[in-house]
Amino acid sequence: MGTFQTLRKAYGALKDSTKVGLAKVNSDYKELDIAIVKATSHVEYPPKERHVRKIFYATSAHQPRADVAYCIHTLSKRLSKTRNWIVAIKTLIVIHRILREGDPSFKEDLVTYSRRVRFLQITNFKDDSSPLAWDCSAWVRTYAQFLEERLECFRILKYDIDLEHLTKSSPNSTKARSKTGMLTSDELLEQLPALQQLLYRLICCQVRFLGKT
Template structure:
């Protein structure tokens, strides 16, 4: 009875909110209310998502107003289904939104921060389904927050980018490359904390909205894995040109990545190529010997310095668009 009562209340709320938006002639808000209904088991349809994003596309003022409405709905709801659907909209913007929408999202809130969406304490325990969905709200919000943070570190919304980053990473300094790699590993670690699937008590079928979220994150993983492999390949070429502290930082990141292997292989479309590359880089890191004054190989021959190393101490601004070649280009 509790679940039925909550469902009826949700339907009434949706109808009332949509009627009010229609009367006030606010089409964007009406589209948002339709996309983020209280229906617990059905995700937003591609058609409704497309219509919503189209209504918000235009000037910066339009995009900014839309994001304020979206975030207000996300922050003020206590319904897990509504929160998840709002997060799906945010994820859609990250992957498929226009430059203006993505730009406005990247500066919201203006201070940024780790608790970007402020949903780490989201809990709804009116029934078992709401309680379990709450864990998905917290996890998916954390994933989106880390996507935004990593995109800031890389300088662009990388999950929506289909081009290879090989040329881009070859121009990064060692310190910048390590910062990017650390952020990517943190993203992988967050994905591995995924909750268990939610089931409908009536037919034991998996919740379709949860399935949609799992599919979205699996699509993200394809791009994340590609980016990790690109940066690992670049490290493989630079191993002779890393400072001792940089090697220690790289080893720590590799260890964290390896700790994710089991859950990645269980929950995601996995490629052995990634783990072969991780193992290969670890072996090559183990063969390097570093001393306080200059670097030497085990047989005593000095290693030459790359342009990346010579400029590694400089602070670069992403606005400078400077490129420094890696050791493999010498």
């Protein structure tokens, strides 16, 4: 098993270096392609900040929409093509971080894309190279479902509940409330199913490995 895992890591590193080499020669988006490959590499380590920042820049509001669309498509392709749980989880982390820390306009583009291409529906994803990889595959699928529900919640609510700030309902008010807290009863009843589904997906993201909690 140890020899197999060593060979698998070496093969993963070779694939990453090959993709980087091809991007340097053939890609019109060389810097972005290289950043995505390196941020979502086969190495068992979180995405490096310098690569994530390059992706942030590529998805910012001042960039051409065609460039942003290319970035989304490339991340989507990276997720759909891989059968390695490390690459998959790092791709989801990058997407999640852009949603939280990147330009707000990216959410709109990603919502539009996800309605057309259900790239976060990876119910068939599995990495059966080891018992750990098998268990991690289930968590990858759940994490993807959570991000998909997060986008759907943003589409319905028209704001990001994860990033909303407390505001005063009136200039003379002494108490600050969230935007959700200021909804009318009718608005809350309309949005409640999406909020409940998002909470459910979040709870399901509790990590369980090898039968342990």
